[in-house]
Amino acid sequence: MENDKTTALVTGANKGIGYAIAEQLGATGMRVLVGARSDTGREEAVERLRASGVDAHGVRLDVTSDESVADAAAEVEERFGRLDVLVNNAGISGPFDPVTWTQDPTTLDLDVVRQVVDVNVYGVVRVTNAMLPLLRRSPAPRIVNASSSMGSLGRQPGPVMAAYAPSKTFLNGITTQYARAFADTPVIVNAACPGLVATDFNGFSGDRTAAQGAATAVRLATLPDDGPRGGFFEDAGVVPW
Ligand code: NAP
DSSP, X not given: OOTTSOEEEEETTTSHHHHHHHHHHHHTTOEEEEEESOHHHHHHHHHHHHHTTOEEEEEEOOTTOHHHHHHHHHHHHHHHSOOSEEEEOOOOOOOOOTTXXXXXXXXOOHHHHHHHHIIIIIHHHHHHHHHHHHHTTSSSOEEEEEOOGGGOTTTOOSSOBTTHHHHHHHHHHHHHXXXXXXXXXXXXXXXXXXXXXXXXXXXXXXXXXXXXXXXXXXXXXXXXXXXXXXXXXXXXXXXXX
């Protein structure tokens, strides 16, 4: 195993936007680690990526489990020695009303909020902190957090989603705190919005492809050393907080 090869871990890379991010990072020549909780989904994704020429490897990873995340970090260290790119892509909307496609704050089940925040926010912190010692071994570590413009307080697009949208606002806030903590280090962290992408997430109702949705995350994962830090971006540029 070459340990000087740039290595990227993408969480939730078995399908959707995460898979497309893995494919596009792989196309740049990076080694790509497919972080996924389902053994079958992970193995199938690795196989498909390899068939398209990507140097792909599976890593079992459930972002809500301290144990799974610690095991994943130990496995990455043992097999690859360091990490250069972490894309915190795994995310869920949580259950919503199937008729109105909303999460109504006036009837919100707090267990839904806990479940969504556990994946979309705590999951990111859990994975980032576990992988940080490995990222710090890279000359140019990059972290990308998969956010959403639904978390933008300035824009507030789409339906009322009282668990999901604020989870991404929370994630944006955490992203800026990481950027402050990394200010005098080579670690660059940013948040990416993929746009409305047709995936399982929304019953394939988005108007963008997963490949289009992956583009901003891939750009942020491959930023030069003088690239932006602690920002929130989409294809068209900066997303307002
Ligand atoms: P998706 O097709 O539903 O994929 C979500 C991925 O996250 C799946 O691989 C899923 O794994 C994984 N995941 C969920 N919980 C996990 C856990 N506990 N541990 C590890 N992996 C977990 O959704 P997507 O549209 O590609 O979304 C990817 C990211 O983009 C999310 O963060 C989402 O919030 C964000 N986003 C999406 C859109 C959109 O329009 N699609 C818009 C804005 C932002 P399983 O297959 O095992 O469930």
